[in-house]
Amino acid sequence: MRTNRRFVEYLAVIIVAVLISIGGAYVIVPSKSSSSSPTSTLDRVISSGVLRAAVPASGGLPYATRDSSGNIVGYLPDVFAELAKSLGVKLEMIDTPDASRIPFMQAGKLDVAHGTITLARAQAVSFSNPINIDGTTGAVLKSSGITTWAQTTGKTAATISGGSGEAVATKMMPGSAVTHVDGSGTALQALKSGQVVVDIDNYTYLQAAAKDDPTIVVLPTASVEPAGLMAPLGDVEWVNYVNYFLNDYESSGVSTCGCFKTTYVKWFKADPLPVVFSY
Numbered sequence: 001m002r003t004n005r006r007f008v009e010y011l012a013v014i015i016v017a018v019l020i021s022i023g024g025a026y027v028i029v030p031s032k033s034s035s036s037s038p039t040s041t042l043d044r045v046i047s048s049g050v051l052r053a054a055v056p057a058s059g060g061l062p063y064a065t066r067d068s069s070g071n072i073v074g075y076l077p078d079v080f081a082e083l084a085k086s087l088g089v090k091l092e093m094i095d096t097p098d099a100s101r102i103p104f105m106q107a108g109k110l111d112v113a114h115g116t117i118t119l120a121r122a123q124a125v126s127f128s129n130p131i132n133i134d135g136t137t138g139a140v141l142k143s144s145g146i147t148t149w150a151q152t153t154g155k156t157a158a159t160i161s162g163g164s165g166e167a168v169a170t171k172m173m174p175g176s177a178v179t180h181v182d183g184s185g186t187a188l189q190a191l192k193s194g195q196v197v198v199d200i201d202n203y204t205y206l207q208a209a210a211k212d213d214p215t216i217v218v219l220p221t222a223s224v225e226p227a228g229l230m231a232p233l234g235d236v237e238w239v240n241y242v243n244y245f246l247n248d249y250e251s252s253g254v255s256t257c258g259c260f261k262t263t264y265v266k267w268f269k270a271d272p273l274p275v276v277f278s279y
C-alpha cells in the first residue's frame with residue numbers, strides 16, 4: 001500500500017512538472033498569429049498627410065504634361081487630386097516613367113499609380129476596379145498607305161518601355177525592329193518625324209492624337225484591357241478605399257465631385273470607352 005502511494009505521489013509530481021513546462025512554453029514562445037499586421041498604405045497616407053502618386057509628366061497629354069509654368073497637368077493629375085482631396089491630404093505628384101511604376105511601388109516610393117490591368121502586373125502589384133476601359137493599338141501616318149496590321153510586318157515601330165505595347169509589338173509585328181522609349185510623347189514624335197513607321201500605344205491616347213492631327217491614322221485595336229489604379233501588392237485595406245473612392249467619383253458624387261466623365265472628356269475629347277470595343 002505504501003509503495004502504491006509513493007508511486008501515485010511520484011506520478012503526480014511528474015504530471016505537474018509537465019503542465020508547468022507546457023504552460024511556460026506558451027508564455028515564452030508567442031504564436032505567429034499574434035504578430036501585428038503591416039501598416040496599410042491608407043494609414044500611412046493619412047498619418048503623413050501626403051499621397052504620393054505616379055504621373056508620367058514627360059509622356060504628354062492627355063495623361064500628364066508640364067504647362068508653361070512647370071505645373072503638371074492632365075487627366076491623371078486631376079484624378080489623383082480628387083483622391084487626395086477625399087483623404088484630406090496633400091498630393092505629391094512624382095514624375096514616373098511607365099517602366100518605373102511597379103519598381104517604385106515595390107520599393108515603397110509610391111502610394112498609387114495608373115495602368116492597364118494585366119495578369120503579369122497583377123503578380124507584382126494590386127489593382128483597383130477598372131477606372132476605364134482602354135486598349136493597345138498602332139498609329140501610322142496616312143501617307144504610308146497602311147490600314148491593317150498585316151501591312152506593318154517588317155516595318156519599324158516605337159513603343160513605351162514597360163507598357164502593354166511591348167507585348168503587342170511582339171505579337172502583331174514579329175521580327176520587326178522596335179524602339180523602346182520613355183513616354184507617349186516621344187513615341188508619337190518618332191512617328192511624326194519619320195523615325196518609325198508605327199507608334200504602338202494606348203488606344204485612347206492615339207485616338208486623341210489623331211483628332212488633333214489628321215495626318216495620323218489609327219489601326220484596328222490589337223488588344224483590349226481595363227485600366228485601374230495600382231496599389232502595393234496585397235494591401236487590401238488601401239485597395240478597398242480606392243474602390244470606394246472610384247465608386248463615388250464615377251457615379252454618386254456623395255463625397256467627391258462625381259466628375260469622372262467630365263474630367264475624362266476634358267482631356268481625351270471623347271466619352272470613356274464602353275466595356276467592349278467595336279472593331
